[in-house]
Amino acid sequence: MKKRSLFKNLRQNERELRKTIILDAAVKLFRDNVFNGVGMRDIAAEAGISPATIYRYFPSRDDILAEALLQDINKIEDRLDNMLKNRQITAKDLAIAVVDYFLDNEPTFHMMCHFLTSGTVTPEAKNKFNLIQEYFINMFNMKIKMIAGKNHDVVHTHAFFASIAGVVLTFLHYPGLNKQKKREYMHRLALSIITEGGRLPMPD
Amino acid sequence: MKKRSLFKNLRQNERELRKTIILDAAVKLFRDNVFNGVGMRDIAAEAGISPATIYRYFPSRDDILAEALLQDINKIEDRLDNMLKNRQITAKDLAIAVVDYFLDNEPTFHMMCHFLTSGTVTPEAKNKFNLIQEYFINMFNMKIKMIAGKNHDVVHTHAFFASIAGVVLTFLHYPGLNKQKKREYMHRLALSIITEGGRLPMPD
């Protein structure tokens, strides 16, 4: 391998690093504030640059959101790996863990919902998010397979995740309950769905 | 301190790093070949870039030479520090050490001579070299003071260094002697100058 590309590679690394600085600034702000209250000018100020410069590195604000979301997903993966290593866990444990993660990382949940619901995202950012979602579902499915065994079907992973997401979405800002009560109630709902399949107590 | 300058600082560091790559390539070639046989195109090839690009970082070839020389001087300083730390050394030891350094690092000696003799160096490079020379003499004088004591005069440092440089210059390519013989003879000359002040064996 010739060193002919050393300079060019260096340049590439430098660019990645600068991109990371911007992304870190954004993630920091997303973590501390409601994400749709964080504007491009805030991110620029945090990173110490001009708003226009951000567009040299990211095509749109939504693209930054997607990247931030991807970082969160990697954190989730780490967390899941730790769970699976430390002890024999059940589907119930997993469900509760997912609920807790969303409640402890509301910005992440908000961003996810943003991509899942908003019709104003550019096609590029939407594509990016779709890839991320696919990656996440795949990863999550792998973990579940380790609990459920070989003959596990992806459909169940989809159902599992979607139902929990729905629980959080529906009751996150439910009035009349404090944070802790809401959390416990979501746990109960998640367990109910898992054990009873969300079936109503009436004849089929 | 605001992080407003983070990006700019980063850029600056990156530039320094790229400059270092070029300089390292040059130093490597200078070490392995006669320095005036190393052209800009060689350095460019070694660094994996175009010759023209070098001029984005260095104003002239002589400027690169000066920088390379400066690196060598730092190595010399390290070597001297080691000598001074490990044992009680005399002026004779120092003289022999300097001779040996020049013989072991001929490219360094050549570069030094280039700046000291050539009339074709640009004023900028010449200035740079003068600063380097001044720095070196100062540094060297400090070390000598540690041996010679407080009431040491710079003139003696100048005389000391100049005479040894002259010895090496005069006998480096002296015909009829192999490397080892030449080295030994230079040692003898250096000692003679130090102990007898280069005085001829005749009445003053």
Place this chain on the structure above:
DNA sequence: ACTTATTGTTCTCCATAGCGAACCATGTTA
């Protein structure tokens, strides 16, 4: 309803860097 702010994004301008080709002076050769 009409201004005013806010916000994501684009525009324009400028400095930095990279390269291939040319320039130019010097040394070499036929």
Place this chain on the structure above:
DNA sequence: TAACATGGTTCGCTATGGAGAACAATAAGT
């Protein structure tokens, strides 16, 4: 002496990355 080669340096062009100002659309205030 004329052609050629060599080697340091410059030129012209292009791509990248930075900033401030402007744009367009939406939200807010009166």
